[in-house]
Amino acid sequence: MRNLHIDATKGVLIFLVVLGHYLERLIGWNEPLNQAILGSIYFVHMPAFILISGMFFKEEKILEKLIYFLSLYLPFQILFQLLDVFYNGSLWNWSFHLIWFIKPYWILWYLFSMGAWTFLAFFLKKTAYPFLFSLILALLIGCSPINNYNYSIGRIFVFLPFFMAGAIYGKTIFQYISQLPYAKLFAVITLLIITAVAALSQYSYYWLFGSLSYRQLHVDLGQGMLIRSVIMLLSILGILSLFIFTQNFKQPWIGLGQKTLPVYILHGYVIIILTHQLSFKYSVEINIFISFVLTIITCMVLQLQIFERFIRFISLFFYKSFMKLLEVLSIKKGL
Template structure:
């Protein structure tokens, strides 16, 4: 039996993902209003989404999941650059070195699935995940390549979701003052964003301390602070989802097609639509485009299409994972 509360949470988060990408492409981070809105979204949406991914992780299916995400990643890693090349006339051949834009999440899911399979067999999986996440900041390499930075920076949220997700979710649902707490958390995150004017590169989680031009101590403290705020943001998202009851369940059931396919919508529209209105109007237009995109892509036909697409690799490897 599906958990409608979890579906509502996923629906809220996938909408924030789509809204954030429309804001980035159509407006950007340069306006104070869009910077503030984007930063608040980025503090919360991917950490919370990854937390839920960890919560739903089933270790007995880890090989099947790795193959499934690989089966989607490979074709989309060619499809997105090909789609972009329709306008640029240039095909991006750095396919192996850098996952295309939103596809880092598929690569990360492959890695988180494999890492968590072994981490949960240890005595302190969460502590090890946090240690690895902090350690990647010291990397002398370009952490953007192969999505190394994001894989390890966001790893703790996946592991915490797997180890403690159910207990955290149940506690929030039973908490009497969840709504007031959520409001307080968002005000806190908003205040931090306004006061610090934080760079989006900290929230992407894709760069090392050296690339972010800070020393190891400052970098470690900033990243730790982001972890704390993002963790509180996860609590706030669940609290809001509890308030929404069982609304938007269909969208929550079909987040994968929305995630993968909205990229084509955002890229295509950004090539033809230019916003030159007041910033408030531009934000509202992004909001409407996000709602429309989610409404269309939530339909089961797109999920079925992705499942069929994955069969090119799932079928030949069935004997490996189906045992």
């Protein structure tokens, strides 16, 4: 039986994902009001999404799962690159680049990372302290001298603890979240603190992306690990607060939460096309309002069954092709 609380939470989260991307494209991070809104969203939305994703992790058929995520990632990675080339005016002059496939395009870092998290969780769960090890990796990745943005290396490891938390503690969290004493008061205070931090603190928003090393963020290792630890703590508290608020949410959030995949993958194309075709030279307040309206419309349209079938059709073609290739190579299914 489906957990409608999880569905409702996913519905709120995908709405925040789409809203955040509209606000970024239409306004950006430099306007104080928009920075407060975006910061509040980014502290919570992807960490919560990743935690919920971890709840569905199972230690079986790992190879098939990796192929599934690759089958989702690869075709839309190509389509995003082609759309980008089209708007750059060089559609007929493009040449093959390996980086098209191994460096996730914008929102596709999540699909790319899902494969990595699934692979890492398989091995981490065989250790005595899987969550602790994932937390250590999240703090240490920022110490690496390499560019953490490339191939989503930074994001993979920075958000790994949220995936592991979902895989280990997720179901327990959803089971007992309503039993917390003064739960709603805790949630309100926590979200107010996060909003205040997002609005008033002088931080680089790249900290919330988890995509850069401490050197790239211009801090020393000790300061970097401390800042990252505080951000992760605020994100965890924010996730709990969101779960508290969504436990009584019903339609349309439940319906939207059951259709998050087509909304997540396809909203990027909608935003790119709209922002290239239309001009949004209005005040910050008006553009925030426009972002909310466009988010509602985008979520309503992309959750239609035709788009889910479209995603399934494309990914299934790649999935079957990869599976046939494995059969030819006589590789056993699963790990």
